[in-house]
């Protein structure tokens with residue numbers, strides 16, 4: 391099967407608020423975010439957003455920020471994907487302009503881990519090392535670990551890094567890229583950061 395050539399990307403994720411009112415926190419974060427630039431669907435396990443890269447990352451960050459504002463400890467886990475075979479439906483969202491819908495500059499510390507899977511790219515380890523170097527240059531690298539890399543800092547720096555990394559880890563020749571991310575926000579382990 392051929393990989394898609396559509397510039398559409400997707401993010402499937404779940405929020406796990408460590409709070410008794412988790413339903414309110416999840417639904418509140420999804421509802422308070424302007425999702426007009428992406429296709430979105432929520433089910434009992436996760437939510438998927440699809441569209442232009444700039445909007446997918448903007449909406450993902452805004453949802454995390456809204457959940458974080460509750461002050462509750464939030465875990466988020468998700469997968470970004472580009473060039474997936476079959477990723478051509480929902481292309482109407484590609485006609486959206488590049489102006490982002492959610493602007494919120496609230497500072498928020500996040501600790502996270504990510505992993506890149508450059509599909510069908512024989513030089514995938516070079517790609518991964520290059521992106522880890524990028525994290526160090528951007529000042530968001532936290533630590534090396536098995537099967538992932540630790541990325542932390544202000545949510546705006548962390549998301550800017552993820553978006554940049556997602557752009558550079560794929561190419562015309564190797565369009566299909568998967569990136570997994572898990573985040574921890576307002577964790578007692580962060581000592582009030």
Ligand SMILES: Cc1ncc(C[n+]2csc(CCO)c2C)c(N)n1
Nearest residue numbers: 403404405413416433434435436437
């Ligand atoms: C982003 C995101 N989307 C969906 C779920 C799944 N989910 C778990 S509880 C709940 C609310 C009650 O229906 C939903 C939709 C999730 N955890 N995070």
